[in-house]
Amino acid sequence: QVQLVESGGGLVQAGGSLRLSCAASGRTFSSYIMGWFRQAPGKEREFVARINWSGGNTYYADSAKGRFTISRHNANNTLLLQMTSLRPEDTAVYYCAADPRPRAWYTNDYDYWGQGTQVTVSS
Numbered sequence: 001q002v003q004l005v006e007s008g009g010g011l012v013q014a015g016g017s018l019r020l021s022c023a024a025s026g027r028t029f030s031s032y033i034m035g036w037f038r039q040a041p042g043k044e045r046e047f048v049a050r051i052n053w054s055g056g057n058t059y060y061a062d063s064a065k066g067r068f069t070i071s072r073h074n075a076n077n078t079l080l081l082q083m084t085s086l087r088p089e090d091t092a093v094y095y096c097a098a099d100p101r102p103r104a105w106y107t108n109d110y111d112y113w114g115q116g117t118q119v120t121v122s123s
Contacts, residue, residue: 002026002098002112009094009117016086016121022079022096022114030054030074032112033104036081038092038119045095047108049081059105063089086121093118 008020020036035050049060049070058070069082079096094117097110104110 002029002032004096004098004112004114006094006096006114006117009119011120011122012086014087014121014123017082017084018086018119020081020083020094020096020117020119022081024077024079024098027100029072029077031100032098033100033102034070034072034079035097035099035104035108035110036068036070036079036094037097037108038090038094039116040089040092043092045108048094050105051079052105083119086119088121088123091119091121 003025005023012018030053036048037045038048039045047061048064051058051070051072055072067085071080096114098112099110
């Protein structure tokens with residue numbers, strides 16, 4: 001198992017930046033595909049970005065392309081999401097998630113989830 005704790009959320013003006021962190025503990029971090037997801041009020045949770053075990057391959061939702069960067073540091077068990085050019089529609093609770101199986105690259109059905117961190121973008 002792995003335990004995930006997100007941090008770094010907050011209130012930012014439109015056009016601003018935030019960096020979210022996800023600290024992992026438990027089983028070897030490098031054995032998991034990692035993802036960021038978000039859920040806005042009244043909406044379903046949606047995929048934002050994912051990164052493979054080594055960090056050499058990433059994939060983004062269209063809404064995140066060009067603005068967000070996912071990265072990982074396996075040496076210190078940390079997943080990051082650098083968000084720039086933030087928009088009010090980016091307001092949501094952001095979750096990191098982990099799954100060791102290769103299918104995690106093709107689905108949003110991850111085994112392990114953090115508790116989330118709130119990101120609010122004001123206009």
